[in-house]
Amino acid sequence: MDHSQNYSLFMATEVACRILGVDPQVMLETAGLGDLTPGRAEARVTAQQFFNCWNTMEVLSPRPDFVPYLGVAISRGPVIPAFFTLSCAPDMETGFRRLAQFKSLLGPTVMRVFWDGDLLRLEFESVDPRATMPPSLGALQLVVAIENIRGATAHLVCPVSAGFDGSEEERHMIAGHLGIMPERSQATYVAFAPEDAKRLFISENAALWADVEADLKLQLAGQNDRLPVADRVRGALVDLMPAGRTGAEDVGLALGISRSTLQRRLNEEGTSYQAVLDATRRDLAIRYLAKTSLSAAEIASVLAYRDANSFSRSFRRWTGQAPFAFRERLTQMTQKADT
Template identity: 80%
Template sequence: MDNSQTYSLFMATDVACRILGVDPQVMLETAGLGDLARGKTEARVTAAQYFDCWNTMEVLSTRPDYVPYLGGAISRGPVIPVFFTLSCAPDVETGLMRLAQFKSLLGPTLMRVFRDGPLLRLEFDSVDARVPMPPSLGALQLVVAVENIRGAAAHRVCPVAAGFDGSEEDRRRIAGHLGIMPERSHVAYIAFSPEDAKRRFISENPSLWADIEADLKLHLSAQNDRRPVAERVQGALIDLMPAGRTGAEDVAIALAISRSTLQRRLREEKTSYQAVLDATRRDMAIRYLTKTTLRADEIASVLAYRDANSFSRSFRRWTGQAPVAFRETLTRSKEQGGEKD
């Protein structure tokens, strides 16, 4: 394992802390990451530091139902592009296989999906065998997986087996959400019946999946300094925008280069940071308006706009139409095309 590998803190500082009502700066200070708390929360951290953050949040949270509350809120809460890998799929097994490819974009965890006899089994583990994943994070993975599957299938799918390394009390806390009492297990896992493994998703969206897959592959390759800088910036923005960060300084830190170097290399590629940011936002906005039912305010949030009005002004500049009007025009065009057929 390469100890230099780092991971985004987005799921901890920008999602979990907000849901739990925990001050992210206090959490980072308590976890021994004071430098990040003093204005550099966009920086990436090692697996050990990431897990320290999760353990600290558990201590700071006042909720005894920390795991099920957080898991349910994540599944119903902010739009997280990585989860489209699951919801766009045709069925449970395909979606989980896709999600496993990009799970590391959410943090230092591995997700294995495989057949265990007739059952479909998921296992969650630390990316580094020397740095164990906190039991509460393992439990959270199980809750989020089940909640997301239920949402995509519009059916109360229940696993036939589950387990994680938690006390009996900890396991009882999520039993009601899973629909089964998890066993005490060194590995966090969950298993589904053959029927549920092939259960169809009502949210299947192959055209959106093609775009999302390309985005996420670009995100994974953002750290590859042999790729054009404009592509690396796009990949970094896909990670940073849901966290509300679009500054050149944020991207430069994510790519481990100075801001001046970033700007210089973009000029050498005949572009600018603002041009790449605008193009990335424009393409993603059009995609979400044409291929999803996300509201304009939800799209504005994913693209890190202050509010829907700011997003609307930018969209008008790009297309000459407001987002809602753009979607309505597209819908009418499709309906008229269908009538002609």
Template identity: 35%
Template structure:
């Protein structure tokens, strides 16, 4: 990720009200400031961003067979103004819209988009390592593209394939909205035919895009510039640790920087590689122990430890307690 904080568009408050969901209750459940929606800009860290979506799911997904992701897709409209989304609607077709949002997605969420238009248009999501995205968020991201192309073309476009690791809670309603069967796979992706991806957008507005593009580029540049080397090391470790590699060489290869330069710049930022490694391991350990059914030995492996005892000793040093004690607490307590 380019940075560690992401914009939540002010229009989200209007969307919640349209859905009949109390913004106050969502913020309270997510343990976020009550005045969040009147701040400018509204920026959330990854944990805060995920808490927001989990709280939204809890507040809005309790009415019988309602699938909130589908309701959000139906509620999306041009009136819910969001510059990056509006820029997508200004595109000539879905392929161009995906390319634009793929470039600017780091502004509005902790996720990357990969787009492949070789034969069909395949949109694949890459989420940050170490934490599973909320089910509502991931499902809504896939539904968003269907909503977008239908708004822009005024055609009932259907994807040809939709893949996710686990089926949606209300699978029938989600499949009915998409017009496609959900397939189980290792990640989140959605595929459109080349013909549908190239359908002209009736909302195309190149003049408006020229107005928005410079501001979006500036915001993206600010985001990337604000990312410190420590931020980049943390992001790299989140990818190398689950592969069992905690070495500084693995990180320097990924960041294309020498070990000496990395240590020197981290020192200038008031930290060190070992300090970042320990902090990242602790954060990931707490997440693994309080979310999911991983055994302690599996957590140790995912954090790059050769044996469970080494992990136990390190965890006791970080927290003053044991992994088992943390596991027995609730996620909120942890």
């Protein structure tokens, strides 16, 4: 494994800090990353720097119950494309195996999914053995996993066992959410009964997953210089837009090239930055309208628009229709085709 890989701070500065009410600039400065600003959090950091940010947030958080509070809020709050790996799946095992492929998009952790006897077991650890994952971050992984599964199944799923290397107080903090008292163990893990592992998801969406998987793979490959620049830009945008980043400079930083070089290479491919941005937003908007029940405000947020009205104006420009007139027309066409 390449331990020199860097990771986005999006989940820290744009999600966790916002939910906890922590000033992201103060967090970065306290963690020794004052040269970064929240507006430049797409600049990658090492696994150790990411964990330093997490430890700093833990100290700065005004909530003593910040792990379960944050875990529930992440699971029920912002639309994060990588979590479609779970919600679109037909069942728990399939969803977690999909998420494991793209876990690094959320930060420097690895998730392993395997059968331990008759139990489905998930284990979480740092991507870099030289950088220890904080126990509270391990606890967060367990809470998020459980909350996502309960939402996808509409069932109060409780694990058979769980554990992480936390104090008794830290383990009590999440016991109520897990439904069991996790043990103290070096491995951060959670295990499920076979009937829960195969429990069907009410949120299954095979059509959406086919599109999401392609974009997530593009995100993982986004640093591959052999890909066309337009493809790399799209992959970076899918990663950056939920954080409100759509500027050419933002994408250039994420890809490790200057804005002028980015523009020049796109021109050489017969396109422009604005054209790629518009096409990416249009494709994602059509996907979310056609294959999800996301509201206009939620779609606007995922696509980094200021508000739903700005999104609607762009969508009218692309298609000649208001977003939900477009959705209604698709619904009617589908109903006619089924009769």
